[in-house]
Amino acid sequence: MAEMVRVAVDAMGGDNAPGEIVKGAVETVxxxxxxxxxxxxxxxxxxxxxxxxxxxxERIRTVDCDEVIETAESPVHAISGKKNSSMVVGMNMxxxxxxxxxxxAGNSGxxxxxGQMVVGRIRGVERPALAPLIPTEGGVALLxxxxxxxxxxxxxxxxxxxxxxxxxxxxxxxxxxxVAILNIGAEEEKGNALVKETYPLLQACERIHxxxxxxxxxxxxxxxxxxxxDGFAGNIVLKLYEGLSGTLLKKVKEGMxxxxxxxxxxxxxxxALHETLKSFDASEYGGAPLxxxxxxxxxxxxxxxxxxxxxxxxxxxxxxxxxxNDKISAHIGxxxxxxxx
Amino acid sequence: MAEMVRVAVDAMGGDNAPGEIVKGAVETVxxxxxxxxxxxxxxxxxxxxxxxxxxxxERIRTVDCDEVIETAESPVHAISGKKNSSMVVGMNMxxxxxxxxxxxAGNSGxxxxxGQMVVGRIRGVERPALAPLIPTEGGVALLxxxxxxxxxxxxxxxxxxxxxxxxxxxxxxxxxxxVAILNIGAEEEKGNALVKETYPLLQACERIHxxxxxxxxxxxxxxxxxxxxDGFAGNIVLKLYEGLSGTLLKKVKEGMxxxxxxxxxxxxxxxALHETLKSFDASEYGGAPLxxxxxxxxxxxxxxxxxxxxxxxxxxxxxxxxxxNDKISAHIGxxxxxxxx
Numbered sequence: 001m002a003e004m005v006r007v008a009v010d011a012m013g014g015d016n017a018p019g020e021i022v023k024g025a026v027e028t029v030x031x032x033x034x035x036x037x038x039x040x041x042x043x044x045x046x047x048x049x050x051x052x053x054x055x056x057x058e059r060i061r062t063v064d065c066d067e068v069i070e071t072a073e074s075p076v077h078a079i080s081g082k083k084n085s086s087m088v089v090g091m092n093m094x095x096x097x098x099x100x101x102x103x104x105a106g107n108s109g110x111x112x113x114x115g116q117m118v119v120g121r122i123r124g125v126e127r128p129a130l131a132p133l134i135p136t137e138g139g140v141a142l143l144x145x146x147x148x149x150x151x152x153x154x155x156x157x158x159x160x161x162x163x164x165x166x167x168x169x170x171x172x173x174x175x176x177x178x179v180a181i182l183n184i185g186a187e188e189e190k191g192n193a194l195v196k197e198t199y200p201l202l203q204a205c206e207r208i209h210x211x212x213x214x215x216x217x218x219x220x221x222x223x224x225x226x227x228x229x230d231g232f233a234g235n236i237v238l239k240l241y242e243g244l245s246g247t248l249l250k251k252v253k254e255g256m257x258x259x260x261x262x263x264x265x266x267x268x269x270x271x272a273l274h275e276t277l278k279s280f281d282a283s284e285y286g287g288a289p290l291x292x293x294x295x296x297x298x299x300x301x302x303x304x305x306x307x308x309x310x311x312x313x314x315x316x317x318x319x320x321x322x323x324x325n326d327k328i329s330a331h332i333g334x335x336x337x338x339x340x341x
Numbered sequence: 342m343a344e345m346v347r348v349a350v351d352a353m354g355g356d357n358a359p360g361e362i363v364k365g366a367v368e369t370v371x372x373x374x375x376x377x378x379x380x381x382x383x384x385x386x387x388x389x390x391x392x393x394x395x396x397x398x399e400r401i402r403t404v405d406c407d408e409v410i411e412t413a414e415s416p417v418h419a420i421s422g423k424k425n426s427s428m429v430v431g432m433n434m435x436x437x438x439x440x441x442x443x444x445x446a447g448n449s450g451x452x453x454x455x456g457q458m459v460v461g462r463i464r465g466v467e468r469p470a471l472a473p474l475i476p477t478e479g480g481v482a483l484l485x486x487x488x489x490x491x492x493x494x495x496x497x498x499x500x501x502x503x504x505x506x507x508x509x510x511x512x513x514x515x516x517x518x519x520v521a522i523l524n525i526g527a528e529e530e531k532g533n534a535l536v537k538e539t540y541p542l543l544q545a546c547e548r549i550h551x552x553x554x555x556x557x558x559x560x561x562x563x564x565x566x567x568x569x570x571d572g573f574a575g576n577i578v579l580k581l582y583e584g585l586s587g588t589l590l591k592k593v594k595e596g597m598x599x600x601x602x603x604x605x606x607x608x609x610x611x612x613a614l615h616e617t618l619k620s621f622d623a624s625e626y627g628g629a630p631l632x633x634x635x636x637x638x639x640x641x642x643x644x645x646x647x648x649x650x651x652x653x654x655x656x657x658x659x660x661x662x663x664x665x666n667d668k669i670s671a672h673i674g675x676x677x678x679x680x681x682x
Contacts, residue, residue, distance in 0.1 A: 184580075217581065218584060220584045233574060235557070236557040236574055237557075239556050240557035244582065246561070247477075247561035248621065251617050251620075252593055255614040255616065255617030256614065259613055261610075262612075265610035265611075269602075270606075271603075272596045272602070276593070277592060
């Protein structure tokens, strides 16, 4: 039997907590025999949800916490002030090695802050980075950083490239992932000061397959497997993906409902269209890992439902079994002299 | 009769030059009686295209230029080296007041450089900014800057907000346009160093209707009328709009072609869908003006066809008739003490 992976799940985080979070945990242990889930949250609420299901009881347990970090709270204040919150309790379990990973749909900023302040960075990693998978025409691409470091430096971006490359190869299974830096043109001389400084460092980086700049236009076409950028630019990409997909699909639906003729047509294409567009639905790809911390933190979106939670938990298994953090630790170290230039 | 507006058109710029450019010029003078077009380019090529059409000959003339700036050329080198190129000749006409504006589908970087080096800035404007209209659910929004200033400062962004606001109100016709700064969260304390520095300056700016931060997710929903950002971030938004729209529509088409049933459905909805999605087609909105120069420069996309050229030329008329540059000059001056903080 494979090694058991223990995942702490913040049962109180997100818009649909604790119902969908608990349901996702139950679905996971029913589908897989190599995962143990520790649900952190108000015991009476969590256990009431658990009571609705049949599951392998020895692989889900509840840890009672009487505090909850709210979405609108200041991240630093929340993490340092609410020691007994479902999020901080889970993070401390990761820190102490009682859990391999934590999944949360709660306050995004608090997850990023907690990754640094509670769980801690891997030795040699300057900044952890948020690395969601985003859909492309032919598959997915890893966007790193998607919002953890809004004023990143060149040496940070080099580490993002290294960490992203390892993740894409060993967790997602893309051999020799193509790494590109997000830029405003394909030519080497283009870019802002940060990109111009980072570009030659990435070229000099031996353990990644650097293919140069990528324009935002080429991201959905699948122009690269790992897209390196600072957290401000990455967050724009991530959020615009969300907003624009939503708006375009709304427009398509409006178009289909505009006449009787098109309404009939809409009935005929509905299933086919749904299947195709599902492949472009970011929530299918699990949560976003915060790479570079001593354990794994996975941030799933605030409106996560059970299937999102399940995907996020299962992602932690591959991460653990592939020894991603050991690899990050080894690779980051080896190029530090370049990264620090 | 309205005052005649004289627009220089770079007949050699873009993938479809000179054919589509000349066709667009002819369509314009045939549709409007208040525009004169000056086509700059190789006379024999331009005149051969002109010979295909019937038009008011006194309102189109050709200025012969024997050089062409290629797409791949270094902008600074091209502008300073090719004095007799179709682009530089047109820019010099604007500088000398022989034309009110220039429209080009050529080398984007060269247009930005030429705006500063050849045409020159309006007194008081620190940096001209590229300001395309992008489609939203309910209409359009102005994105400023979309790529002219990749390392902008806070004082630049304040001027972008002022120039964008004037353009949106007087050219596009949106009363009291809502101005927002592109950010990674709606809260005031969020953002990178540039956004944090700019935010209070925009709050203190009296002549604009500043509504705070906008996340990229809200842009397609129409969350603001003027979106202020540095050229690096703006270029990402613009290019991702292009790439993602293309990919999603391709996915929709694939979905509709995946079974016989859905193919029949596709036939029924085709027209309705086409009409709806046309409203989301950026090329319908004309070219992007470079705001802040002494004359108007309009950059239309490299693959521009006649209708894009026509829209771009017509845009220049409103710009001129509304006296936009006089207004920019007046407004920019009045807040300079704040902008320079």
